[in-house]
Amino acid sequence: GQNIDQPTEMTATEGAIVQINCTYQTSGFNGLFWYQQHAGEAPTFLSYNVLDGLEEKGRFSSFLSRSKGYSYLLLKELQMKDSASYLCAVSNDYKLSFGAGTTVTVRA
Amino acid sequence: SQTIHQWPATLVQPVGSPLSLECTVEGTSNPNLYWYRQAAGRGLQLLFYSVGIGQISSEVPQNLSASRPQDRQFILSSKKLLLSDSGFYLCAWSAGFSNQPQHFGDGTRLSIL
Numbered sequence: 001g002q003n004i005d006q007p008t009e010m011t012a013t014e015g016a017i018v019q020i021n022c023t024y025q026t027s028g029f030n031g032l033f034w035y036q037q038h039a040g041e042a043p044t045f046l047s048y049n050v051l052d053g054l055e056e057k058g059r060f061s062s063f064l065s066r067s068k069g070y071s072y073l074l075l076k077e078l079q080m081k082d083s084a085s086y087l088c089a090v091s092n093d094y095k096l097s098f099g100a101g102t103t104v105t106v107r108a
Numbered sequence: 109s110q111t112i113h114q115w116p117a118t119l120v121q122p123v124g125s126p127l128s129l130e131c132t133v134e135g136t137s138n139p140n141l142y143w144y145r146q147a148a149g150r151g152l153q154l155l156f157y158s159v160g161i162g163q164i165s166s167e168v169p170q171n172l173s174a175s176r177p178q179d180r181q182f183i184l185s186s187k188k189l190l191l192s193d194s195g196f197y198l199c200a201w202s203a204g205f206s207n208q209p210q211h212f213g214d215g216t217r218l219s220i221l
Contacts, residue, residue, distance in 0.1 A: 030207045031207050033209060033210075041214070041215075042198055042212040042213060042214050042215045043152070043198075043212050044212070045209040045210070045211060048209055050207065087151065087152070089152075091207050094140050094157060094159055094202070095154060095157060095167075096152075096154070096210055097154070098151045098152040099151055100150060100151040101151055
């Protein structure tokens with residue numbers, strides 16, 4: 001079975017940093033993906049980790065610890081446009097299993 | 109570059125009516141194709157996926173079916189819609205290797221009356 005947990009909501013101030021945690025227990029693991037989904041829109045791919053460690057992509061970074069079943073997405077220098085839902089997804093062969101998503105609200 | 113087209117964007121259907129949603133991908137060959145449903149305020153539920161023409165894997169038992177008549181075309185169908193079929197339907201593609209990111213179409217918002 002697949003169990004992927006992430007917080008439901010987070011609020012942060014413009015210019016700040018927010019860390020979204022994701023823990024998983026899955027029957028298989030090939031990698032972990034993060035997606036951003038604005039309200040009413042389709043998800044867009046943000047980042048991907050297959051090995052332990054930190055992957056940095058501009059203002060966004062993602063970290064993975066396979067032994068702990070844990071990942072986080074770090075959003076730096078928050079902007080109002082970063083208000084969205086962030087989805088953690090575990091890859092197993094050709095399939096992704098998604099968490100329920102974390103809604104991040106950025107306040108001025 | 110690769111693009112994915114999904115239509116229609118919005119659909120309102122009566123209970124018991126049939127459904128056909130279409131998705132096509134351009135700019136790539138032999139993609140993996142996926143259909144997801146997202147209920148309001150919920151995560152994405154994988155409905156079907158396909159790694160080749162005519163090959164369909166179903167993830168959950170339900171009132172829906174999928175077909176892949178061509179390499180880059182994926183169709184989601186139902187003979188008789190239920191109220192519970194309402195939701196946001198998303199088609200996605202990935203390169204034909206494991207562990208590749210999936211890229212989503214714009215989605216179809218389906219309301220059943």
